[in-house]
Amino acid sequence: MEFRDLKTQYQTYKNEIDSAIQKVLTNTNFIGGNEVKELEQQLSEYVGVKHAITCANGTEALSLVLMAWGIKEGDAVFLPDFTFFSTGEVVSFVGATPVFVDVDRNTFNIDTEKLEQAIVQTMEEGKLTPKVIIPVDLFGLPANYPEIEKIAQKYKLLVLEDGAQGFGGNIGGKRACSFGDAATTSFFPAKPLGGYGDGGAIFTDDDILAELLRSLKVHGKGSNKYDNVRIGVNSRLDTIQAAILQVKLKAFANxxxxxxxxxxxxxxxxxxxxxxxxxxxxxxxxxxxxxxxxxxxxxxxxxxxxxxxxxxxxxxxxxxxxxxxxxxxxxxxxxxxxxxxxxxxxxxxxxxxxxxxxxxxxxxxxxxxxxxxxx
The missing domain is CATH 3.90.1150.10 (Aspartate Aminotransferase, domain 1)
Structure with a gap:
């Protein structure tokens, strides 16, 4: 018995997956091939947002958004205490301070009452400036975004949905990765929509943020990759992974x-x-x-x-x-x-x-x- 049966999934879609991989091998467009753009369009349509920006993995998806928002030393970012390390790691990576909030015992997701208490306490202490909330859709269940978004609006905070595990879930028909100001997911093989290696994506309706993210993920490129207008990173989804994910997204949705x-x-x-x-x-x-x-x-x-x-x-x-x-x-x-x-x-x-x-x-x-x- 498999914990997450990727073997049976592959055998079920073997012809389609093998064909998709072979097409990339034949065309030799291993970086930035057409499959990447096609997948981004399909992802944005599935989630219901204007922009889906693929990247190298789910952790860098989070980091890229924090970079784009200018989150830095002295800023406080609120996230659940019960989650994978990367959600807090990315906060420290950009120099900010993670503030861990206890979770709701029923849902495993961030406790909204304790979240507001943590924000107020941080403001009263005056050492850090509250900037971002990163709710996590743990085990596939979206966090309590109706309440989280009210709190964010009240205290003028940004919301970054960590949908690494939540992709495919929804609240009242609104799909995970469409909440907050931006959202991310992971295509790690064991995730709900997983590739055959690392991969990730960012989702947003913000045109300016999307343009900045597309620059940051390719060395801060301007009009082309040799025109570098800012300091960025190298965080691209391989074409082979995009081709595989196109097949798997169809099965996922169907x-x-x-x-x-x-x-x-x-x-x-x-x-x-x-x-x-x-x-x-x-x-x-x-x-x-x-x-x-x-x-x-x-x-x-x-x-x-x-x-x-x-x-x-x-x-x-x-x-x-x-x-x-x-x-x-x-x-x-x-x-x-x-x-x-x-x-x-x-x-x-x-x-x-x-x-x-x-x-x-x-x-x-x-x-x-x-x-x-x-x-």
């Missing part, structure tokens, strides 16, 4: 989001009275980058994971350590017990196999082991 929600429904039906299953707010749809359950304590979680492994069932813990406990951020002065919800979640969460090609028999096998263990 059936994969529907199928992962079908899988989640089967899990929910079997596990709802056994463990804490994922919470789904009304009007939200998740792309289920992960299907994550909660156990009673760390010992129970670890023992269940051990039992699943004995039965050759893969599982993962996202995340074993909160952001505020990462050694790289030790100079920020957080206490061990800050962000208590995140501290608890790191001890009790467990992600089960989840992908569009998971069979009902495999789901039943996973759930049977969990039920036997819990009983």
């Amino acid at each position: 059936h994969e989001v529907t199928d992962v929600n079908r899988v989640a429904g089967h899990y929910n039906e079997r596990l709802k009275d056994i463990v804490e299953i994922p919470y789904m707010p009304e009007g939200y749809i998740s792309s289920f980058a992960q299907y994550t359950i909660k156990l009673k304590n760390k010992a129970e979680r670890d023992n269940l994971q051990r039992k699943l492994k004995e039965e050759n069932i893969p599982s993962m813990v996202y995340y074993v350590k909160p952001m505020h406990k990462q050694e790289a951020f030790s100079d920020l002065g957080y206490a061990e017990n800050d962000c208590p919800v995140t501290n608890e979640l790191c001890d009790i969460v467990l992600s089960l196999p989840m992908h569009p090609y998971l069979s009902e028999e495999e789901i039943e096998q996973v759930c049977k082991v969990i039920k036997e263990f819990m009983n």
Whole structure:
């Protein structure tokens, strides 16, 4: 059994993927080929925004936006404590200070009440200037953007949606990566829409920001790549990855989001009275980058994971350590017990196999082991 079954996906679309790769090999346009522009157009249409700008990976997608916005030393950027390291890393990378906010225990996403408290506290302390909120669409579920955008407007902050895991989710029909002032996603192979290597994209309706991002991602180019008008970086999506992603985006839009929600429904039906299953707010749809359950304590979680492994069932813990406990951020002065919800979640969460090609028999096998263990 696969945790995320890229092998079956490839076999399903082997002819289309092989043909797309062969076309790039034949044309030899490995950097900046037509497939890149075509993919950007398809991505912007799928998400429902004016601009999709591809880049080398999801981390650099975040960095590029912060660079374009001029975020720097002395600025505060607010983000959830329960997330992957890169969300905070990019803030420090541009010289600003990440401010970690505890999350909602139900959704795993940033707690909007605690977010506002953190903004007010930062303003009152007067050491940093609040500038940006980076909500994360964890495990495929979009963050609470209706409330986040109200808070951002109240305190005149920018919102950068980290949709690395959220691509394909939506709130009331509005798709992930269309919220805030800009949004990003990742095409890391295990993400909802993954390539066969690194890749990322930025989404925005802001024409000026889009133009600046296209310059920054290619060495700060002006009219051409040898006319450099600013300091930028080298962050381009390879043509081969774009070609692969064109095939996979079509499958993603046609059936994969529907199928992962079908899988989640089967899990929910079997596990709802056994463990804490994922919470789904009304009007939200998740792309289920992960299907994550909660156990009673760390010992129970670890023992269940051990039992699943004995039965050759893969599982993962996202995340074993909160952001505020990462050694790289030790100079920020957080206490061990800050962000208590995140501290608890790191001890009790467990992600089960989840992908569009998971069979009902495999789901039943996973759930049977969990039920036997819990009983």
